[in-house]
Amino acid sequence: MKPLIALMLCAPLLAACTTAQPLEPIPGSITYHGQPHMKLTQSPPGTRLQHHFTNQWGQDVFETYIIQPDRSLKLVSREEMTQPF
Numbered sequence: 001m002k003p004l005i006a007l008m009l010c011a012p013l014l015a016a017c018t019t020a021q022p023l024e025p026i027p028g029s030i031t032y033h034g035q036p037h038m039k040l041t042q043s044p045p046g047t048r049l050q051h052h053f054t055n056q057w058g059q060d061v062f063e064t065y066i067i068q069p070d071r072s073l074k075l076v077s078r079e080e081m082t083q084p085f
Contacts (some may be wrong), residue, residue, distance in 0.1 A: 047067045050064055
């Protein structure tokens, strides 16, 4: 009985951990003003695309996109590097 109660108490907490918010584009991202007008016809769906830019605070930003079956880009990761002074 006690394991069942413990499971019922912990299950909602574990479920909350698995829901991740999608990354939102920031100024400099390829998809910041929506999807690009050109379609990526040479690369197959599932291809990873890297994008490097400098944000408004001078940090290097590395983003990774995946080409979707409809040829749109999905932002899947972002890493911001602070520059030493």
